[in-house]
Amino acid sequence: MIRIENLSFSFPESEKxxxxxxxxxxxxxxxxxxxxxNGSGKTTLALCLCVIIPHFFHxxxxxxxxxNNKDTADCQIHExxxxxxxxxxxxxxxxxxxxxxxxxxxxxxxxxxxxxxKIAELEQDAHFSHLLKKKVFSLSEGEKQxxxxxxxLSVDSDILILDEPTSQLDKKxxxxxxxxxxxxxxxxxxxxxxxxxxxxxxxxxxxxxxxSGKIVxxxxxxxxxDSLGVEPIDYKWGTKNxxxxxxxxxxxxxxxxxYEDVLNKVNLDIKNNEFVLICGANGSGKTTLVKHIIKLxxxxxxxxEIDGKALKKYSQRDIASRIGFVFQNPNHQIFRNSIEExxxxxxxxxxxxxxxxxxxxxxxxxxLEKYRNKSPQALSTGEKYxxxxxxxxxxxxxxxxxxxxxxxxxxxxxxHFIKYLAELKEKxxxxxxxxxHPDYYQSLVDRIFIIKNKEVIEQ
Amino acid sequence: MKNIFEYEDKDGIFHKADPLVxxxxxxxxxxxxxxxxxxxxxxxxxxxxVMAICFGLRKRFFQQARFFLIFVFxxxxxxxxxxxxxxxxxxxxxxxxxxxxxxxxxKMGLQISFRLFCLLSSSILFIATTSPLRQAKRLSGIxxxxxxxxxxxxxxxxxxxxxxxxxFNDLEQIxxxxxxxxxxxxxxxxxxxxxxxxxxxxxxxTISLERAQKQAIALExxxxxxx
Numbered sequence: 001m002i003r004i005e006n007l008s009f010s011f012p013e014s015e016k017x018x019x020x021x022x023x024x025x026x027x028x029x030x031x032x033x034x035x036x037x038n039g040s041g042k043t044t045l046a047l048c049l050c051v052i053i054p055h056f057f058h059x060x061x062x063x064x065x066x067x068n069n070k071d072t073a074d075c076q077i078h079e080x081x082x083x084x085x086x087x088x089x090x091x092x093x094x095x096x097x098x099x100x101x102x103x104x105x106x107x108x109x110x111x112x113x114x115x116x117x118k119i120a121e122l123e124q125d126a127h128f129s130h131l132l133k134k135k136v137f138s139l140s141e142g143e144k145q146x147x148x149x150x151x152x153l154s155v156d157s158d159i160l161i162l163d164e165p166t167s168q169l170d171k172k173x174x175x176x177x178x179x180x181x182x183x184x185x186x187x188x189x190x191x192x193x194x195x196x197x198x199x200x201x202x203x204x205x206x207x208x209x210x211x212s213g214k215i216v217x218x219x220x221x222x223x224x225x226d227s228l229g230v231e232p233i234d235y236k237w238g239t240k241n242x243x244x245x246x247x248x249x250x251x252x253x254x255x256x257x258x259y260e261d262v263l264n265k266v267n268l269d270i271k272n273n274e275f276v277l278i279c280g281a282n283g284s285g286k287t288t289l290v291k292h293i294i295k296l297x298x299x300x301x302x303x304x305e306i307d308g309k310a311l312k313k314y315s316q317r318d319i320a321s322r323i324g325f326v327f328q329n330p331n332h333q334i335f336r337n338s339i340e341e342x343x344x345x346x347x348x349x350x351x352x353x354x355x356x357x358x359x360x361x362x363x364x365x366x367x368l369e370k371y372r373n374k375s376p377q378a379l380s381t382g383e384k385y386x387x388x389x390x391x392x393x394x395x396x397x398x399x400x401x402x403x404x405x406x407x408x409x410x411x412x413x414x415x416h417f418i419k420y421l422a423e424l425k426e427k428x429x430x431x432x433x434x435x436x437h438p439d440y441y442q443s444l445v446d447r448i449f450i451i452k453n454k455e456v457i458e459q
Numbered sequence: 460m461k462n463i464f465e466y467e468d469k470d471g472i473f474h475k476a477d478p479l480v481x482x483x484x485x486x487x488x489x490x491x492x493x494x495x496x497x498x499x500x501x502x503x504x505x506x507x508x509v510m511a512i513c514f515g516l517r518k519r520f521f522q523q524a525r526f527f528l529i530f531v532f533x534x535x536x537x538x539x540x541x542x543x544x545x546x547x548x549x550x551x552x553x554x555x556x557x558x559x560x561x562x563x564x565x566k567m568g569l570q571i572s573f574r575l576f577c578l579l580s581s582s583i584l585f586i587a588t589t590s591p592l593r594q595a596k597r598l599s600g601i602x603x604x605x606x607x608x609x610x611x612x613x614x615x616x617x618x619x620x621x622x623x624x625x626x627f628n629d630l631e632q633i634x635x636x637x638x639x640x641x642x643x644x645x646x647x648x649x650x651x652x653x654x655x656x657x658x659x660x661x662x663x664x665t666i667s668l669e670r671a672q673k674q675a676i677a678l679e680x681x682x683x684x685x686x
Contacts, residue, residue, distance in 0.1 A: 056676050077679035086680050093673035094680065096621060098466050102592045103681075109596070110682030135465070137628055296635050320641030327639070332632045335662045349641040377669060392640070 001159065001190050002026040002049065007063035009044060009053060011378075018044040020213040022063070026192070026206075028158075031185045033201035033222070034194045036210035037229030037410040038382030042194045043089050045210070046163050049192070050086045051077050067159070082111050085157035089164050089194075089381050091145050092329065100139075100147040101132040104154055111155055118154050127176075141328050141404075142168040142282025142436075149177060153184070160184070163194045164381070167407040168328070170281045170436045178203060196410055198222060198231045231411040237418065238443025248272040250308070251399065251430045252293060257302035262288045264454035266302070275421075275431045275444045279459075280451035286434045287328060289451065290401050293432075294325045306399075321350050324397035328404045328434070330384035334376040334391065339368055342376055342391045350395050362390040365420070367413075382408045389417075400424060401432045406440050414440065463523050463583060464623040466590050473514045473588035478597045482616070485585050492577045497566055500573035507580050516587055523583050524576075532572045539568030586624075591617040595683070610684040618674060622667075625674070629666050633659060 007022040019041045026032055034042045047053040051072045054061040065072040067080060088094055097103050101119060108115040123129050131139065131147050139147065145168045152160070160181075166174045178200060185191055185205075195201050202222050209217040209230060222233055248271040257266040262285040270276050280286050291297040292304060295316060304311040306322065314322075327333040336342040343359045352358070363369045366386040371379060376387045385408045393400065406414050421444055425431060433441060438448060448459040468474075473481075495503060511520035540560060598613045634644055637655075644655040 050680070052676055056672060076684065077676065078682050078684045081680050081682045088676075088680075090673070093670070094677045096674050096677050096681075097591055098621075098624075099468070102590065106592050106595070106683070107681040133468075137465075137624075294639050296638060316638055316643040316646065317641040320639065325639045327636070333636045333639075335633045335636055335659075335666065337662065337665070346640045349637075375665075377665070395640075 001028040001030075001068060002192075003064075003066040004048075005064040005066075007045075007048060007065060008060070009048060009062070010060045011057070012059050014059075016213075017060075018213050019048070022213075022215055024208070024215065024218075026190060028190055029185065029188045030206055031181070031191045031204045032193065032206045032208060033204035034192060034208050034210065035196075035198070035201065035230045036216075038408075038413060039380050040210040040229070041213040042210055043163055043380060044213075046086070046088075046161050046192070046194055049161055050084055051075055051080055078110075082155065083157055084159045084161060085152040085155055087145075087148060087152055087160075087162045087165050089167075090331065091148050091168075092141075092331065094148055095136045095144060098135060099133055100136065100151070103136075103147070104132075104151045107151055107155060113155070122150070122154075140168075140283040140287060142170060142173065145169060146173055146282060153180065157189075159190045159192070161192045161194075164196070164408070165193070166195065166197055166200055168282070168404065168436075173282055174200060174436075196231060196407070196414075198233050198235075202233050229410045229412050231414070235411075237440045240442050248274065251306065252432075253303075253305040253308075254289075254292075255303045255305075257289070257292060257299065257304065259285070259288055259292070259297065259300055262454060263451075266451075266454075266456045268449065268456050270430060270432065271446075272430055273425065273428045274446045275425055275441070276433070277438055277441055277445045277448045278432065278434045278451065278456075279436065279438060279448060284451040285454065286451055287403055289456070290325070290403065290432065290434060293401065294323050295319050317350065320346075320397075321395065322397055323399045323401060324392040324395060325401045326385075326389050326392045326403060326405060330381065330388040330408070333388040334384060337375055338373045339363070339376055339387050339390075340372050342387055343394045346391050346395050352395060358394050358396075362394045366390045382410060382413065385409065386413070397429075399430045399432070401434075403434045404436070405433065406435070406437065418444070462624075463519050463526075464586055464627055466620075467519075467587050468590070469515060469588075471514050471588065473516075473584070476588070478589050478594040479601065481585055481589055482594075485581055488581050489578060492574050492581075495574075497570045497573070500570060500577065503577050504573050507577060507584070511580065511584060514584075514588070516584060519583065519587055520580065523579060527576055527579060531575060535572045535575070536565070536568040539564045539571065586620055589620060591620045594620055614675065614678065614683070618671065622671065622674070625670060626663070626667050629670065630659070630663055633662065633666075 002025070004022055004024040007019055008017050009019045010017045022045065034045065036042050044053065047057065048065060053059070055077055068083065072080065095103060097106055104122070105115040105119060108118055119132070122132060128150055131143055136144065145165070149165060165177060169177065181191055182203060193201060193204060201207070205220065207217070207219050207222045208215055211229065250269050251272045251274070252270040254266055254268040258264050266289065278286050278289065288297065292299060295311065299311070306314065334342055336345055340359060343362060344355055347355045347358060363372060366389065368386055368390060371383070376384055379387065389405065406417065409417060418440060421431060425444060435441065438445070449456050450459055492500065492503065508520065511517060541564070595613055595617045598608055598616055601608050637644060644652060647655055
């Protein structure tokens, strides 16, 4: 079904090949997991398969790709789109029209399918109908990803190429997606799944591991391959934190916070030096809650205090010097022309001296030194997330808020970052993490809060 | 701001109107605006205001009018009021400025402001009432002398319709990213605001160009030929 012959590719102005001499055969009905560390070439390979490379991203392209015996060099993206459903890692860029309904309708009509029937079917789906008419801008990241998956699956393509399809999904949605993919695979669909989530990938029938642009392993079982930067199956991320909590002063106090139709009379006290995890389904209001703490959203009802002082009495600069916030989608956070400028921007705004020393430390810690003068937009999503974290944490804030920090990172980077969070906690920082993966933080977390039905409940 | 430039699904006369008729009407309207004098433009401003209010776009219309009055109108008026002589000369030298108050300058400033206001308002009314999906379908179906409109033109037209909202969305994200790091451009002093927004032009342009490419990819992946 898919044949790749000696495929090599390098991006313009890069001497390094992103893909090196890849040869691969994928038969009809295979369920393939494409694994490997950040920057190993997984996404580049996916872009080659759906011919975005070389038609949109030019570079040094060598070799051949055949899909259903058609040489893709002779095909445009839209010509392959019907038989190849693609979810890009940057899923947000795939949304163009104002509502999800229009997205689905547009796609189906282009392929000559009856759109009304499918829309009527989706309107009956209790888990999805509420998203249909919603404006794309108002959806949470998880809802956007879920909606796109539904749009892609509605076309009934023979081949599915899914790049990190679970990166923003909650546990229930991940399980549901897995069931759907298993069912589609049984029906004979070929699925290529790119992921760092081995718990999800273990259900595949073939595991291809890439490293530095080369295939280093191609097997039918997923063994312990942590040496290749892939998370071992059912890896234990430390034991539960049973340390007795010292009674501390309240760092952040939220009283009766309400926001539109998302939050209703939320009460929450976060103590000094506490590690708090906030969980909840996609679209439950986790990001909305923390956006209030950093004054990105105006309080409509209720109060927030930091160190006993009302939030409204703090200037934005005071808040930024105390709180480091890392956005869920790194594309929402980075906008400067180089990585160095990105870090410098934070320090400059806060009037901090010795910029060079702090920037060097952060670049070295997040393994970004080699990209120092590169545009952040040219990096992979995992690398972009590291830039976003470095640019927020470079100012050494007291409170750290991280929105889904680990989903884009490979195993090594995850371990490294968990260790870093432990160090920050030791230093007395207050840490708030929003995540759908509580397991990662087991050894660090003091309290877990769940947002359900617009309210916050302590687990 | 992004909401001003986004299509709103409603059941009005403008919303139901054929997108092609609206595009033709818009082009004629723009041509009239370019040739109209001050008094004709004043009448057009009143006409377009009444239209917006009558067709349920009151909130959006006043939002953009406020934006125009604060950020665009004073700049154009002051520029023409004081430097009219420099620009009205037959062969103005590039760096020649002759600041002097004149009634002609005031009139010219008003005329250009009204013209820009009409162009902006009519574009917003068009975007607010025209679904990009309907627009794409309508334009794809047209045949001129047996030939269909090239897909690249259809792509360009729906891209223009949709991209302004997306660019404003990008801008909001950058402003939020700055705010989270301690600089609120929305709350800054006028001087810092001007410097801040000017500084944002290059990153915004870079992101917007990348977005244009990503949007073309997104449409191709949905089976739409964009090139």
